[in-house]
Amino acid sequence: MVFRTCSHRAALALVLAGTALTGTLVASGVFAAGSEPLPVSDAAAPSRALSDTRTPDPVAADALKLEAKSAETPAAAAPASSLPVSAKAYASADPEAGIAFPLPDAAVSPVAPVPELPDPARAARIAPDIDVPALRQAIDAYRKGKVAEGDRLRDGFRDPAARALLEWVAIRAGAGIGFERTISFTRANPDWPAGPLLRRRAEEALLIERKGPAIVRAYFATSKPASAPGKFALALAFRADGLDADAAALVRDLWRSETFGRSLEGKVMDAFPGVLTRIDHRFRMERTLLKEDYETAGRAAAFAGGGYATLVRARRAVEDKSSSAPSALNAVPPSLRGDSSYILSRAQHLRRTDKYAEAAALLSVAPTNPEVLVDGDEWWVERRIVARKLVDLGDARTAYVVAGRHSARTVEKRIEAEFHAGWIALRFLDDSATAGRHFDAAAAIAETPISQARAAYWQGRAAEAEGRTDASKAAYERAALQPIAYYGQLARAKLGRTSLALRSIPELDAPAQVAFADRFSVRALRMLEAASLKDLALPLYIDAATKLTDPAELDALGNIAAEVRNARALVAIGKIAVQRGLPLDAHAYPTIGIPAYEASAAVPLVEKAMVFAIARQESQFDPLAQSSVGARGLMQMMPATAQRTARRVSAAFDQDRLTSDPAYNARLGQAHLGELMDDWRGSYILAFASYNAGGGNVKKWIDAYGDPRKAGVDPIDWVERIPFTETRNYVQRVMENLQIYRTRLDTKSALLIDGDLQRGAR
Incomplete structure (x- = not known):
């Protein structure tokens, strides 16, 4: 059994499992009649499927070695870029929520961390029937590209879930598994998590192995190609069948929308001379320029x-x-x-x-x-920077024009642009009617809790400024429906509500729990956790969280991560679910991510909820996290800061312990927070901003925007005026995290966000 999925995401897999494609493939000579590819659990070797009679194209294969980014770094932890495309799609809707896959630098473990060896007792408890050493050995072979050795070890497993897991690892590693073997796996496991990656592997194989047009067109009969190799393969198939117009249209789309290197570029131009025009080359140049891919842009410019x-x-x-x-x-x-x-x-x-x-x-x-x-989004970024600076310079009128004429493309950027235009109109031009129109436009397209709450809250502020009390209250009520979002919490405070009312989900009944636990995908997750291979388990958790539609099943998935104390996976599951509108509030804010630590009396004590709020935002509870600038561990401590803090609290400093000892990292991080609270006389806003951007920048912002601890300075506006997008988002996310963790940790049940924004006031 496999994860239940949304019907539109499963369409391709279901077709692959049906007879239409199989019949075409048999007729084309890929499968012998009556010898369809067997499920991985039944097939002793991939040779059961007959190969296409065409020989692989060595030039195309060489090109794809250069173009296709492997989802696996052999013999190392999977890099963040290997995370599922489906998760990226959810992340792109609202990255302010912190769902960014690949994970941000601060949440990415080192490429090659010291491997965690499984504890035998723990492994036996999590997956009692699996030979963990043999499983790790087989996985290691596949990740090193030793397919024959991996297959030999895989064949030693009788458990079909273990065999399916190992086949997924082999395909994921990009070890030349081939088209037939890849689609055999997808047919046997149509809803296996990480489906987009499996699809990409199949599309790459279509091109490398030069599959015939009937095979290629049958594969893409129900869905469009999802990669540059897939688009190129289908364009070649169209041309072979005399569909030149279809081929040309696909080549132009490939050229304009996909990123690939010089070798595949040459193949495309050689195969389709005269199809690409100067306009196409100019478009490719512009797009890659905006992505700072200067080599590709330079080639496109030369073609133009x-x-x-x-x-x-x-x-x-x-x-x-x-x-x-x-x-x-x-x-x-x-x-x-x-x-x-x-x-x-x-x-x-x-x-x-x-x-x-x-x-x-x-x-x-x-x-x-x-x-x-x-790329209107890149243009919007420049408009945002200029508009905000013009506000600082006192020219709000021009700032509004710059922001209001945006051509942002994605929902995320369109919402951001409409918010900025509305905020400038309301707070700096005193034009509530114009502001309301922009906030209405943002609300009309908002899909995620953060975006919905922000748009509705500011709709309320605009209506309030116009004296429309009923409309204002209705808008605050809409924002308050998102209790885990910063502006939803502010709306609840506006309405006089004193609690967050976190949402819960009914559990699966006993028979459903048994059925869920018996799914191959779920058992595979347990095997990976038993083998302490969290880097492989994480993408399975993430992709499952994007696919499952039953909230109770999502809750059950989160319960697995909680049971094995995988806080990083639990955050990912919860965040993705919440962004999808599924109320997994508790899982999104786990309380298992930080071990007990010793607090020091040498610095002001900060509440435990604040430590959790910071750690969740900094590292998503990954104790091995290292940022590109050197911040380390749960609390993302910079070594120099950690060393200074260690001296302050009379603790021995050991840089390695910042990632090897989560309690040590939490101790120093909590102490540093105490230092910052002392430095800023108890101001949460300034302490959080300083933790992220440094005290020097915070002092500059106080000089520019006033001191939020003083009367007459609106702390909500002050936070919105922080010029660093990352820090502005950081302060809001940590503030909302703090409210939730107070509730989760049962330290304070009241909603205190209004007071927290005012802390340190003179």
Whole structure:
């Protein structure tokens, strides 16, 4: 049995399990008639499926070795980039919630941590019927690319769930498993978590093995390709069948939307000469320029000709803050100075040289057509920076124009843009009617708790400013429906509510629990946990959390993570569920992530709920977390800060213990929080901002925006005026975490967010 999934996500897998594709594949010679690929648990070897008679294309294979990013680093922990595409889709809806897969730097374990060896007693309790050493040995073989050895070890397992798990590991490792073996697995396990990765592996194999057009078109009969190799393979199949127009359209889409390297680029251009136009090359150049992929952009510019290479050089000089930026911009021919990348680069350079009015003037007349801009989200980022600085400079009118003329593309950025325009109109132009229209626009597309609560709260503020009491109260009521969101909590406080009322889910009944526990996917998770292979278990947890539709089953999934004390997985499951509108509030805020630690009397004691609130945001309770700047462990302590704090509390400093000893890290992190609370006279806002951005930046913000501890400075506005997006989001997330952890830890049940924002007031 497998995880139950949303019907639209399972459509492809169900078709693969049916007769339509099988019949086509048999007719095409992939499978012998009457010898369909057997489930992994029954097939002794992949040779049961006959291979396509075509020989693999060594050039295509070589290209894909360069283009396809492996989901696995051999003999090491899986990097964050290997996490499922499906989870990324949920993350993209509202990254402020902290659901970002790949996980942010601060939550990514080292690429090759010291392997955790399984405790035999623990392993026997979690998965009593599995040979853990043999399982780890087989997984290690696959991850090192030793397929034959892995297969031999896999065949020693009689448990079909173990065999399915090992086959997934082999496919995931990108070890050349092949098309037939990959789709055999998906047919036997149509709803196995990490389906998008399995699909990508199959699409890569279609191109590498040069499958015939009938096979390729049958595979894509019910869904579109999800990767560059898949699109290229289908385009070749269309052309082979005489569907030149379909092939050309797909090639243009591939060229404009996918990222791949020089080798596959050459294959595409050689296979489809004359299909790609200067417009296509220019679009690819613009898109990759905005992603700072200068090598790809440079090649696209060369294909486009006509001086486009000067745009690439100018953009790179500006992004790199090079002293050559002015001359690089001046070198762009006048005929190309109306190009969107030139306008954006010029505006960015003006802003970076403190010419904000000139940058704003340029952005105010810039094109807004999405086809011209290529990536409206990147344009919005520049507009946001300029608009916020103009507010600082006292020119809110121009700031509103810059923000209001956005062409943001994704829901996340559109909501952010509408919020900024509305906030500027309401708080700096005293135009509540205009502000309300922008907040209404944000509310109309908001899908996640954070976005819904923010839009509704500010709808309430705008209506309140207009004296529309009933409309204001109704908006606050809508925001209050999201008790785990910062603005939902503020709305509840506005309404006089004193608790959070976290939501709960009825458990599965006993028969359903037994059935759930018997699923191959669930048993595979237990095997990975028993083997202490959390890096492999995490993507399975994440993808399952995106697929399951029954809240009770999601709760059961979270219970597995809680049982094995995998707090990092529990946070991921809970966050994804909450973002999907499924009330897994308790799982999203686990209380198992921090071991007992010794508090020091040398610094002010901070409440335990605050330590949990910080650790959840900093590392998602990953004790091995290391950021790109060197912050370590649960509380993401910088070694220098940890060393200074250790001296303050008379503790021996050991840098290695920051990641090897979670209690040690929590002790120093709690002490450092106490130091910051002391430094800022008890202000939670300033302490949280300082923990993230440093005290020097916080002092600058106090100089610029006033002291939120003083009367006359609105703390809500002060937080919104923090110029660093990361820190602004951080303070809000930690503040909301704090309210929830007080409830979860039973230390304080009252909602205190209003008071927390005012702490330290003189």
